[in-house]
Amino acid sequence: MLYSSEVQLLTTKTHWQQLSHPVLARYQVQLWICSVDTAIPQVSGNKCLKLKYALADVFQQQKAGVFTFGGAFSNHLSAVAASCKLLGLQSVAYVRSDSLDLNNPTLAFCAAQGMQLKTLDRSRYRQRHDAHFIRQLQQQHPQLLSLPEGGTSAEGARGVAELELAMTPEGAADLLVCASASGGTLAGIINRHTTPVLGIAVVKDRTLPEKIKQLLLPQSSTRLWQLSTDYTGAGYARFDDGLLQFCRDMARHQLYVEPIYTGKALAGLFSMITSGQIAAGSRVSFLHTGGLQGLQGLHYRGLITATDLALLSGSTAG
Template structure:
């Protein structure tokens, strides 16, 4: 199913073993699973979360997708890329008071035909409210409404097609990944028999409830957990230490950004260092993509041009 879209270059999942002194000291065999695509905006969890939404657009004879997102969101860039490539329309209800035409994510989306409706912060809080969503659906009957982050049962279903347990060295007893709106984590829990650890990238205590809503009933509640200890000051906030960790990872040829994948990988390394994952000998970390977010960090001067180059991999 991963190769089902001939319009994109979607490579098979690729595996990368990481050899770092902390891992060696703690006797952990760590494997990163990558899913790279061209355009890169669909890499990681993005195409997986969108593919069944796109199938639904086609099955229901709709003309495209309407969704929600912030101005630097990886999800809106992915929706714009996928819809443009497939000749579909895309519209985002954007959490913003105005559209900043210099924002690289917005530029990418506009270049790919996405349109925007602005929501202020109070309005944006209604993005999961049924009545509000019904109003949006009624306003755009030709478009399929996709939840923020693509985190719906369709999103989780796509992610559940990915086998993250069987690394090239054998079975991983733990699969770890960044979590925010919860759809990716729900898909990974559904598909993998190993223990699953979501490491939160946002300070949001409702993630677990949202994940539960997307899980089949038979899933054992003890098979997964969410760690909230490494959110830093919140979404898209990161300490100099976390940024330094991302730079260090680049020297191991692991390219992560400090909003999602780097934040979660940092948390994983801390848990390993603290001996909290000692019972696991082999761990898989799902690289969920999102490197386009580095453009936004550079644009806002939150990272230097040199950091950008290092984190992107030259």
């Protein structure tokens, strides 16, 4: 069928990288990083997995595209914009902002992909999960399907569950790890695997465990999983010099992460390793969920230097 072969364009190669680092050697932990690469960097990581079935639904229901929600520097918005462009679909974004700054690299990218950008102030943005509010927006976009913020839905978790994260090139992992924000990625990993799963929360959200549980399938009720909330720092998208230093250190070990999602979660995992919470001899598989486009926004806001932008995104050797 046309829609499924086109949406396949979003699904691509899984790449494994064993991280070589003195801390891992000292604590005898084998750490494998699993990346999901697509031809379009903005769609790589968890994005292609989370969007796959939602976009297939657009074709199945013969709709013209999607409308969705996100912050002004959102990885999700850039992924939706790029995949809709690729698939010839319309995309509309409701951006959490009072005004649209088209010099912002994320919004500039989205606009260049043909995404229509609209603003919602903070109080209206809070209604983004409200069924009545979505119905009102749906009336304005009868030809578009509504896609939740972050692409987190049963379809999103279903796409993530297609990823085999437990089988590293050196054998079965003892623990599967990922960053968790809206919970769809973690839920998908739990739904797929019987291996224990650890989510590292990168947002302060007391409702996150409940959001994850709502996406679990019946067979997951006995699965071993845990959500660590110890490494959120000052909250979503906040990071300190120590975390930036950690991301630089990773880049010097050929692993490129940003400090909002993957870097924050990985720094949490390293803390768990050095505090003895991960047993020596463990083989750990960590899902690199992407998000490197966000580095440009951090640089745009003066939160990282041009040198850090180049180093963390892998465009210079550090």
